[in-house]
Amino acid sequence: MSDTLNLTLKVWRQASPSAPGEFKTYKVYDISTHMSFLEMLDVLNEDLISKGEEPIAFDHDCREGICGSCSLMINGQAHGPDRTTTTCQLHMRRFRSGDMIVIEPWRARAFPVIRDLVVDRSAFDRIMTAGGYVSVNTGNAVDGNAVLVPKQNADKAFASATCIGCGACVAACKNASAMLFVSAKVSQFALLPQGQPERSQRVEAMVAKMDEEGFGGCTNTNECEAACPAGITVDNIARLNREYIRATLTAE
Amino acid sequence: MKRQTGGCCGLCWLWSSLSSTIGQKIVMALTGLALCGFLLVHLGGNLLLYVGEQKYNDYAHALHAQGALLLVAEIGLFAMFVIHIGLAFRTSFANAAARPIAYAMRQSKQDPGPLAQPPSGVMLATGIVVLVFLLVHLSDFKFFSVTRATGLRHQSVPADAAPFARAVGVLQDPISALVYFAGSLVLAYHVLHGFASAFQTLGLRHPKYTPLVKTLSLVFAIVVGVGFASFPFWAWTFR
Numbered sequence: 001m002s003d004t005l006n007l008t009l010k011v012w013r014q015a016s017p018s019a020p021g022e023f024k025t026y027k028v029y030d031i032s033t034h035m036s037f038l039e040m041l042d043v044l045n046e047d048l049i050s051k052g053e054e055p056i057a058f059d060h061d062c063r064e065g066i067c068g069s070c071s072l073m074i075n076g077q078a079h080g081p082d083r084t085t086t087t088c089q090l091h092m093r094r095f096r097s098g099d100m101i102v103i104e105p106w107r108a109r110a111f112p113v114i115r116d117l118v119v120d121r122s123a124f125d126r127i128m129t130a131g132g133y134v135s136v137n138t139g140n141a142v143d144g145n146a147v148l149v150p151k152q153n154a155d156k157a158f159a160s161a162t163c164i165g166c167g168a169c170v171a172a173c174k175n176a177s178a179m180l181f182v183s184a185k186v187s188q189f190a191l192l193p194q195g196q197p198e199r200s201q202r203v204e205a206m207v208a209k210m211d212e213e214g215f216g217g218c219t220n221t222n223e224c225e226a227a228c229p230a231g232i233t234v235d236n237i238a239r240l241n242r243e244y245i246r247a248t249l250t251a252e
Numbered sequence: 253m254k255r256q257t258g259g260c261c262g263l264c265w266l267w268s269s270l271s272s273t274i275g276q277k278i279v280m281a282l283t284g285l286a287l288c289g290f291l292l293v294h295l296g297g298n299l300l301l302y303v304g305e306q307k308y309n310d311y312a313h314a315l316h317a318q319g320a321l322l323l324v325a326e327i328g329l330f331a332m333f334v335i336h337i338g339l340a341f342r343t344s345f346a347n348a349a350a351r352p353i354a355y356a357m358r359q360s361k362q363d364p365g366p367l368a369q370p371p372s373g374v375m376l377a378t379g380i381v382v383l384v385f386l387l388v389h390l391s392d393f394k395f396f397s398v399t400r401a402t403g404l405r406h407q408s409v410p411a412d413a414a415p416f417a418r419a420v421g422v423l424q425d426p427i428s429a430l431v432y433f434a435g436s437l438v439l440a441y442h443v444l445h446g447f448a449s450a451f452q453t454l455g456l457r458h459p460k461y462t463p464l465v466k467t468l469s470l471v472f473a474i475v476v477g478v479g480f481a482s483f484p485f486w487a488w489t490f491r
């Protein structure tokens with residue numbers, strides 16, 4: 001088996017938010033199977049730059065699966081074919097020489113394209129600003145064990161907090177719904193004592209913001225869970241619904 | 253967040269909560285489950301077709317003798333349908349609008365289930381088929397005399413036929429038989445996802461009970477599908 005691949009890429013190119021975009025076809029040769037998907041795009045960009053063409057814009061930062069910057073619909077799958085894997089952690093050995101790979105940006109009204117494969121995900125930031133925090137008084141740090149947290153709640157909250165906010169859930173959902181993201185962010189606080197004081201106003205404000213930003217609603221198809229690189233489960237969505245009902249019925 | 257309290261009728265807070273994407277789904281889940289309950293009662297009543305002509309006629313007469321009570325139930329049922337269907341279209345359009353530009357390529361990342369097309373992806377389509385089924389069904393029974401008077405259908409069924417004879421007569425109409433048979437199976441497909449999905453929408457998810465809800469959803473879909481589809485089948489083969 002050869003250790004290098006020759007591939008045909010169909011890549012979405014769009015010069016600006018308002019410019020009409022189109023797919024352009026590129027060929028890349030001698031791609032090492034040990035490369036990540038983004039490194040493969042780096043190779044293509046080096047080639048484009050040397051030819052005097054515009055390189056392809058794509059988001060990335062840590063390249064180790066923790067920051068949530070990278071994105072990309074790869075052959076119609078968010079972050080490509082592997083489960084719980086970001087695009088930056090996707091290896092080229094997942095592909096065969098001669099493959100054609102279609103690369104598109106996340107598609108959602110709430111995530112407008114900025115350029116090529118880069119979309120504006122600041123809608124997520126605005127949802128967080130609406131309620132995705134715990135207010136604390138400044139001053140000395142409180143003693144680590146002053147507030148008791150049951151281990152199983154800490155584990156669940158931690159699992160929810162592993163959401164890296166990449167937007168794959170929105171990208172994969174047929175309704176471009178942000179429910180998995182919002183549910184993880186609501187859950188990580190709802191499960192902890194520190195989250196209790198603002199529990200109701202948080203879920204109400206974050207859901208209102210989510211709707212205002214133009215995301216769709218949840219129809220329980222569970223596609224988000226399968227696409228999530230951080231392994232966030234739809235248990236969180238049930239908890240979000242529960243928190244929402246609770247806040248509706250009891251909050252003052 | 254500013255909460256709407258006071259003002260209007262005292263329930264504005266509820267209205268505003270139920271208007272969100274989550275709120276609308278909660279209402280769809282509640283109306284959907286209420287409709288599931290109706291399906292069971294309706295199936296139970298009609299299974300009397302197999303018990304005997306007399307029993308079925310007695311049941312139909314007893315039901316219609318309820319008068320005002322029946323009217324209230326019918327209005328409630330009508331409201332459940334209108335709300336469920338209205339929100340179905342409303343949320344479906346809103347969800348479609350959330351992705352104005354479609355992907356050139358789309359592939360699921362879920363493990364393939366036993367069904368080539370998971371029911372969750374085609375709820376509006378199956379719902380619309382059920383709606384057509386419902387309209388034909390209402391024209392056959394609720395508005396039997398009107399439909400018959402048009403001279404287009406059910407001419408072979410006497411205008412004053414007893415409930416049993418009328419049911420058999422209508423089920424032997426080829427259009428009705430086909431619509432009922434196919435409609436029942438599509439309805440089963442709708443509730444296969446719908447029943448379990450409603451629990452998730454209402455936040456009722458638990459490692460002990462959710463597997464049970466999924467099993468019940470399958471059992472319910474089979475009972476509804478086989479139960480209702482059996483009527484036209486029976487009318488054509490055994491009557």
Ligand code: HEM
Binds near residue numbers: 376
């Ligand atoms: C006896 C008839 C019906 C029953 C028992 C029924 C039941 C249900 C249930 C239990 C749900 C789940 C709600 C949830 O996910 O939270 C549902 C969802 C839905 N129903 Fe129905 N339904 C019926 C008729 C219809 C009709 C006539 C339509 C449309 C024209 C329709 C369209 C929908 C849609 C679009 C959804 C949302 C699906 C989703 O969120 O994925 N249904 N239905």
Ligand code: FES
Binds near residue numbers: 087
């Ligand atoms: S670049 Fe940070 S997660 Fe992929």
